[in-house]
Each structure stands twice: as C-alpha cells, then as structure tokens.
Amino acid sequence: MIGTVPEFRSRSRAAVLSVLSIAFVTLAAVACTPNKTSARNDLAWPWWPTxxxxxxxxxxxxxxxxxxxxxxxxxxxxxxxxxxxxxxxxxxxxxxxxxxxxxxxxxxxxxxxxxxxxxxxxxxxxxxxxxxxxxxxxxxxxxxxxxxxxxxxxxxxxxxxxxxxxxxxxxxx
Missing domain, CATH: 2.60.40.10 (Immunoglobulins)
Structure with missing residues (x-):
C-alpha cells in the first residue's frame, strides 16, 4: 500500500501539470492576440461623410x-x-x-x-x-x-x- 500511494501521487501530479501547461498555453495564446483587426474593404462603411x-x-x-x-x-x-x-x-x-x-x-x-x-x-x-x-x-x-x-x-x-x-x-x- 505504501508503494501505490507515491505512484498515485505521481499520476495526479502529472495530470495537474498537464492541465496547468494546457491552461498556460491557452492563456498565452489569448493574451498575445491583438485587439485590432485589419481594415476590411468588402463591407459597406457606414461612416462615410454625408x-x-x-x-x-x-x-x-x-x-x-x-x-x-x-x-x-x-x-x-x-x-x-x-x-x-x-x-x-x-x-x-x-x-x-x-x-x-x-x-x-x-x-x-x-x-x-x-x-x-x-x-x-x-x-x-x-x-x-x-x-x-x-x-x-x-x-x-x-x-x-x-x-x-x-x-x-x-x-x-x-x-x-x-x-x-x-x-x-x-x-x-
């Protein structure tokens, strides 16, 4: 029983580390996304001078x-x-x-x-x-x-x- 507990902890630690690394990669990808998009010229522009x-x-x-x-x-x-x-x-x-x-x-x-x-x-x-x-x-x-x-x-x-x-x-x- 003593031999199985550390092995169980290793698996849970590995699972926690993999979840944390996935969360970190997702957060980094979202944080690096610019808040500006390139101008689109395929849509009607509603703010032309009238x-x-x-x-x-x-x-x-x-x-x-x-x-x-x-x-x-x-x-x-x-x-x-x-x-x-x-x-x-x-x-x-x-x-x-x-x-x-x-x-x-x-x-x-x-x-x-x-x-x-x-x-x-x-x-x-x-x-x-x-x-x-x-x-x-x-x-x-x-x-x-x-x-x-x-x-x-x-x-x-x-x-x-x-x-x-x-x-x-x-x-x-």
Missing amino acids: EMQISDLTRVGRPGDDGRRPLEVRVLFTDADGDPAKGCGTLEVAVSREGENDDPVIERISLDDRAMSMAHFERVTGCYLVPIDVDLPNVVAGRRLRIDVAYRGRDGATLSQSTGFDLPVSLED
Whole structure:
C-alpha cells in the first residue's frame, strides 16, 4: 500500500501539470492576440461623410516671415449619425473676391494620402485645416471673400458648400 500511494501521487501530479501547461498555453495564446483587426474593404462603411460644412472656425492666420497672413479654411465632415468624420477622396478649396471676375486661388488636397490627410486634420476641432495664401489684389480689412469647397469622395459622393467671409484684417502687413 505504501508503494501505490507515491505512484498515485505521481499520476495526479502529472495530470495537474498537464492541465496547468494546457491552461498556460491557452492563456498565452489569448493574451498575445491583438485587439485590432485589419481594415476590411468588402463591407459597406457606414461612416462615410454625408455632410460637409465650412466651419465657423475659419479665420485669418498669423503672419508668416513674409508678413502675409493665410486664410485658414476649416472644413468639417459629418457622417449619417451627425458625428465628425474623416474624408477619403479629394478636397478642393477655392477663394476669390466676391463680386469680381478674378481667377480663384485653389488648393487641392488628396485625403486618400494618409500622411496628407493627417497633416491637415485637427483632432481638437474635428476639421480639416486648409491654409490658403490669397494672392489677389486689394485684400484689405472689410473685403468680402468667397470660399467655395468641393469634396469628391472615394465612395462617389460629391459635397459642396460656398460662403462669404469678411476679412477682419488685411492679409498683408
């Protein structure tokens, strides 16, 4: 009887060790699984921008080294739920003097390029910031500019908006 008890303990110890090692391997496999999955492009994406607006945060920026101030146009995209969204496509901002037949100053940004998109996206406001060097004659304080924004999404959506902007200060010092 004394000879069988240690043998019984060895079997139970071996069983416990094998159960523990299986549990450890399972835990290690689960713990090493990433919490992110790769992006899927085979499903409809419900958060495409469905609305675009020129934000009230659009303003005249600080003067650069040359003394000229850029017009900082901010564009906000929202999805079907009304939440801020990022665009994927082409964003075009055109600025002209309202009531004049000038060729507008145009800035195009590819939001398909991740680095370009992130360079223009402001996390705090949820807007894309597009600085425009308005190189038009007679852009002094009180002058009304016309801002036209057009977006063509990768999903085929086209959004546009126009607004007037009264310069609070001259764009040149």
